[in-house]
Amino acid sequence: MAPSVNDLLASNGDTIQEPNAKKVKPNPTSDPTVYDIHHQKFISDGLPSSSEAWIERARQVSAILAIDAASRDIENKSPRAEVALLKSSGLLKVLGPHAFGGGGQTWDVGYKVIREVAKGDGSLGMLLGYHLLWSTTANVVGTEEQKHRFQRLIIENNYFVGGAVNPRDNDLNITDHGDHLVFDGFKNFNTGGVVSDLTVLEGVFAGTEHHIFAFVPTEQQGIQFAHNWNNVGLRLTESGSVKINQIRVQWGDALGWDVSTKLPDPTVLAIPFATLLLPTIQLVFSNFYLGIAQGSLDFASKYTTTSTRAWPYGGDNKQSPTEEFYILERYGNFFAHLRAAETLADRAGLAITDIYTKHGEARTVTERERGDAAEWVASAKVVTTDTALRVTAGVFEVTGSRATGRKVGLDRFWRDVRTHTLHDPVAYKNRELGEYVLLDKVPEPTWYT
Known part of the structure; x- marks a missing residue:
């Protein structure tokens, strides 16, 4: 049986690493310790308890990011420190269920939180926004079991979620290998993947017109980032291209698919x-x-x-x-x-x-x-x-x-x-x-x- 997302995370993805994978030199990264004083305060304060308090927390993060946003934009370092700040502030959890330690807020609050962060740093506002969408993907296209399993995984571990989800790229193929699927191909754009804990993959199931979404651990050699994002704007979003090389996904992790029939579950992937x-x-x-x-x-x-x-x-x-x-x-x-x-x-x-x-x-x-x-x-x-x-x-x-x-x-x-x-x-x-x-x-x- 193919390993699940949880199994791969526990083993750091060792079961699917390829020793001969081509290495690409990444950009220098920012140092998370520069925000230590803020990390300590946010952790000490705990998560906000009301909608307005969540928006105020976002204002605080925005003010911190705004201080050196111009110089960081010029340096163009991979934003590990900035994502660490999003983590310690709790903002990654704003939409998560209370049951798993999340903020329990609705999307109208989430949007305002994104907006506040973007005032100080557009790149981080974008990264937070994409994370909130991808971290709740299973709520929309997953089964009830998947919805709760992935919300628990993401919220309890305070994971940051990136994504290789670009529907204009149709050369990421998914094939059936018995108890598991294999994702293989290329995406011209991914967002935040380089600094993520989990990556959402999306592609077309071979021989069909059906798309499949799945969460996979980012730290594996099957995900090969080109580190080629050096565009005019949103320079800290790590939105460059990525090669997906023979990534195995357990059928049970294919969001919204029926494992027994290997077809989309019509009760889950209901249109509209x-x-x-x-x-x-x-x-x-x-x-x-x-x-x-x-x-x-x-x-x-x-x-x-x-x-x-x-x-x-x-x-x-x-x-x-x-x-x-x-x-x-x-x-x-x-x-x-x-x-x-x-x-x-x-x-x-x-x-x-x-x-x-x-x-x-x-x-x-x-x-x-x-x-x-x-x-x-x-x-x-x-x-x-x-x-x-x-x-x-x-x-x-x-x-x-x-x-x-x-x-x-x-x-x-x-x-x-x-x-x-x-x-x-x-x-x-x-x-x-x-x-x-x-x-x-x-x-x-x-x-x-």
């Missing part, structure tokens, strides 16, 4: 409930876009009040930049649009929470209910994309040319938003919303809807 992973993560995106944009406005406002100079050749000269009409007008306009985007994102978060609260046990959500919630998410995606790009670029107009200095770090906010808003074309969200308005048509579930 099983497709809720997609609007859920699309709203993760919107919230870290929004958080990054809010962080840019906060950063810029501090810079303006301390470093920007009034323009002396306007004919209506002011002593201070905070008296300049155009500076006041721009900040006011940016602030208003961010407030509107935040209100919309919060409303969409409630729509996702309501779906899971009402239908999480029975998995009986209708196409209409799912579609209406998805269009709240699509609306948030459109508005946060447009607003975040506009604000993170526009803050230079109210800070001045010296704010473009690399060490200042104001550019990181725009670079982070610009990088991820290319994930899937927002134009399709606009079209989707147009069909919703004009034709009363809810979207067909896809990998991006």
